Amino acid sequence: MNDILKSAHSGWRYVVFILLVVAVINALSGWLSKKPYTEGNRKLNVFTLVSAHIQLLLGLAVYFLNGWYKIDSSVAMGRYWKMEHISMMILAIILITVGNSRSKKVADATAKHKNIAVFFGLGLIIIIATIFMMVKSDPSRTFFGVS
Numbered sequence: 001m002n003d004i005l006k007s008a009h010s011g012w013r014y015v016v017f018i019l020l021v022v023a024v025i026n027a028l029s030g031w032l033s034k035k036p037y038t039e040g041n042r043k044l045n046v047f048t049l050v051s052a053h054i055q056l057l058l059g060l061a062v063y064f065l066n067g068w069y070k071i072d073s074s075v076a077m078g079r080y081w082k083m084e085h086i087s088m089m090i091l092a093i094i095l096i097t098v099g100n101s102r103s104k105k106v107a108d109a110t111a112k113h114k115n116i117a118v119f120f121g122l123g124l125i126i127i128i129a130t131i132f133m134m135v136k137s138d139p140s141r142t143f144f145g146v147s
């Protein structure tokens, strides 16, 4: 069960990543070219949000089931897995959640696209930076490697 959750969390990052990249590109193009906010845009953004929340649940399960909170944080690898991964990724997921919610609250199509582009974009940057930090702090991991 634990191995399934670990592999699911490891592989699901690609679902989150691809949806986020597509959603950010769409939102940027909608914002800058003042396009209408379509039902397709809304669905894409909701799927992206849901994929990030699924990743959060998988991450929390792996974190607590494997006792990552008990690891020695005096070394870089321990600090990364005990605190940095979880806090940075949760921050990214909060930004994605706020962006989606703000896009629902405003009426104007350009403002909807702008909220998605800014908040999802920041979330994406944080996720990529955190995976770079992972490769630096834990030499057993690779940027694209799925375990």
Ligand code: HEM
Binding pocket: 006, 009, 010, 013, 016, 052, 055, 056, 058, 059, 060, 061, 062, 063, 066, 068, 081, 085, 086, 089, 090, 092, 093, 127, 131, 141, 142, 145, 146, 147
């Ligand atoms: C969008 C959010 C997230 C992404 C993209 C992500 C991505 C990743 C990646 C790429 C790995 C390394 C997998 C490997 O080397 O095979 C990993 C491992 C891990 N993640 Fe996340 N993560 C996210 C959120 C979270 C959250 C919120 C938590 C905790 C609450 C978490 C806990 C963990 C743990 C404990 C591991 C180590 C698993 C192991 O190998 O035992 N992750 N994550």
